[in-house]
Amino acid sequence: MKRRTLLSMAGGSVLASGISVAGFQARLFAAGLNVEEQVRVAVIGHTGRGNYGHGLDTMWQQIPEARICGVADADPEGLAAAVRLLKPEAGYSDYHQLLAEQRPTVVAIAPRHVDQHRDMLLAAIQHGVRGIYIEKPFVRSPAEADEVLEAAAKAGVRIAVAHRNRFHPVLPVLQKLVADGAIGRVLEYRGRGKEDARGGALDLWVLGSHVLNLAAFFGGAPQAVTATLLQDGRPVTAADVQDGAEGIGRLAGNELHARFEMQSGHPFFFDSRQHARRRDTAVDRPASFGLQIIGTEGVVDLRADQNQLAAVRLGSPFDPDFSSEQRWQPVSSAGINQPESVPDLARLLSTQVLPGLDLLQSLQQNRQPLCDGEQGRQTVEMICSVFESHRLNGQRVSLPLQTRVNPLTLL
Numbered sequence: 001m002k003r004r005t006l007l008s009m010a011g012g013s014v015l016a017s018g019i020s021v022a023g024f025q026a027r028l029f030a031a032g033l034n035v036e037e038q039v040r041v042a043v044i045g046h047t048g049r050g051n052y053g054h055g056l057d058t059m060w061q062q063i064p065e066a067r068i069c070g071v072a073d074a075d076p077e078g079l080a081a082a083v084r085l086l087k088p089e090a091g092y093s094d095y096h097q098l099l100a101e102q103r104p105t106v107v108a109i110a111p112r113h114v115d116q117h118r119d120m121l122l123a124a125i126q127h128g129v130r131g132i133y134i135e136k137p138f139v140r141s142p143a144e145a146d147e148v149l150e151a152a153a154k155a156g157v158r159i160a161v162a163h164r165n166r167f168h169p170v171l172p173v174l175q176k177l178v179a180d181g182a183i184g185r186v187l188e189y190r191g192r193g194k195e196d197a198r199g200g201a202l203d204l205w206v207l208g209s210h211v212l213n214l215a216a217f218f219g220g221a222p223q224a225v226t227a228t229l230l231q232d233g234r235p236v237t238a239a240d241v242q243d244g245a246e247g248i249g250r251l252a253g254n255e256l257h258a259r260f261e262m263q264s265g266h267p268f269f270f271d272s273r274q275h276a277r278r279r280d281t282a283v284d285r286p287a288s289f290g291l292q293i294i295g296t297e298g299v300v301d302l303r304a305d306q307n308q309l310a311a312v313r314l315g316s317p318f319d320p321d322f323s324s325e326q327r328w329q330p331v332s333s334a335g336i337n338q339p340e341s342v343p344d345l346a347r348l349l350s351t352q353v354l355p356g357l358d359l360l361q362s363l364q365q366n367r368q369p370l371c372d373g374e375q376g377r378q379t380v381e382m383i384c385s386v387f388e389s390h391r392l393n394g395q396r397v398s399l400p401l402q403t404r405v406n407p408l409t410l411l
Contacts, residue, residue, distance in 0.1 A: 038067035039360060042104035042129075043086060044095045044120055045071065047078020050111030050246065053135035056162065057086055057110055059352035066106070066356070072098040095120060099127035106359065109134040112206075115247030118144040121159070125151045131158045131359050133352075137209050138376030140249045142384060143404035145377035152373060159373035160359040163213040165302070166371040167355045169333040169342060170310050171217060174293075174300055177336070178218070182312065184297030189215050189268040194289040199274030200254035201229065202244055204383055207289060208272060210304045212382045213375060214291045215270070220263025222382055224398045227258035229390040236390060238411045250408040258386045270386075301328065307346040312336055387411075 041060045045052040052058075060066040068088045072095035073079035083091040092098040099107070107124040109117060114137050121139070124132050125148070132152075138161050139145050152159055165171075178186060191211035193203035216222065229236040229252065236252045244251025254274035262268050277288045293300040298314040310331040332340040348354045355371070362369045381401050388407040389397045403410070 038065055039106060040069040040102065040104045041066045041106045041108060042069055042098055042102055043071045043082070043088070043108045044098070044110060044124075045073045045078065045082060046111040046113065046116060047073055047075035047081070049074075050113035050116065050135070051078075052082070052110040053112055053162065054164075055350075055352050056108045056133065056135055057082065059356050060108065061086070062351060062353050063356050063360075065360070069104055070098045070102040096123055096127075099123055099129070103127070104129055105363075106131040106133065108132075111135065113247035114138075114140050114205075115249065118148060121148045122151055125155050125157050128155075129157060131160070131363050133160045133162065133356060133359050134376075135162050136376070136379075137205055137248075137383070138373070138380055140247075140380075141404060141406045142377065142381050142401055145373070145380050146404065149373050149377060158359065158362050158369060159376065160355060160362070160369035161371050161373065161376040161379075162352065162355060163210055163371045163375070163379070164349055164352060164355055165210055165304055165309065166213055166217060166375070167358055168309050168349060169345070170331055171214075173333055173335060174302075174310055174331060175218065177312070177331070178293060178295070178300060182298065182336075183293065183295030183300060183314070186264070186266050186293060186295050188266055188294050189219050189262070189291060190294060191215055191268065191270045191291045192288050193270075193272035195272055195274070195277040197274065198245075199272050199276060200231075200256055201251050201387075202246075202248065203272040203274075204256060204270070204386060205244075205248050205251075206246060207304070208270060209379050209383065211270065211289070211291050212379050213371065214302060214304070215260070215262070215268045216375070216378055216382070218264075218291075218293060219260075219266055219268050221378065222260045222262055222268070222385070222399050224261040224396050225258055225382070225385045225389050226394055226396050227256060227386040227389040228394055229253040229387065230255040230257075236411075241408050241411055249406050252408060252411075253390075256386060256390075258389070260382065260385075300331075305350075307350075 043057045060068050068086050070090045071082045071086050071088045072092040073082050079091050107129050109120045117139050193208040231240045231253050240252040241250050258270045260268040290303045299317050301311045311328040313328050315326045329337050332338050334341045359369050385397050391407045391411050
């Protein structure tokens, strides 16, 4: 088969890892992955129980060096639709059979319902895959993360978690701006969930996980947390705990407030209240579903999953005249107020193409993906630490957690 041009739609631009398209092809070939025959990718979905996530099925159709060898879906109608859409070599109702017969190099674990993730991850590892791309949240508890990562390490499997903002090439640019003092001395990180009907604990799991991952990128590993979990304004009790949506497991609370101590020495605050969200506008970029880095001389703002991911506002955030004299300035991978240098970047991120490429590169380069399984475990621990602190009446809880199960099962 004639060698294809990987990511030709990017025009050969330098991507998130700083590797050109031609360089990526050469390194992929050198790793022993036969780009002439394409990388075999299997897709696991489940219609009605998380479906196919945010494009974790169709992303591989946009990477010419990837070939979808099979798809599995336990729902018959969903499987038929997936076969029509993805045009794989074969469709399966049982993902174990898919893995055994197709022997893929890479597996996409797409369902949003997290209660299936642990079993699907372990099955893929046991069937000899080399790479896994999985929808967030990673798993339901630190214990499940421990089990999966131990198995992956023994088998040499690379796991990438679909926190797609982590793959954005503007992140190292922002990291350098902050390190160079563009916003003065960093004081704190502030994050909020999407704060729609899922506000509170469910928001923390399914959307806040993006924000927690970004906070750890800038602030380093979390060291400890203190938190409060509320239901309709009162502290959550055991009577409030029930099975949550999207296979999360035991869940309670439509409001939460958490303060993390980060490795950098700067605190990270995360809050979520049900129905507190305002509509974003290009004018004021309200602090909902995103992360702000607040310094003595400015603020960096990141809007999770938005086309314009980052902006900066220079000047003291505590000056009463600040809002009338200063404006938000967009930040691209080329810098402040610079046009984006990566063609079609918004689409490549929203369709998960860049994360998929990074996973393939990680196999070739024998490195971890930019958002790997360890980061998936870290995010799950940050989520569960909020529940653990609340369970202990707001006590300071150190991370890594000693309690490896979902703390709400112990309330």
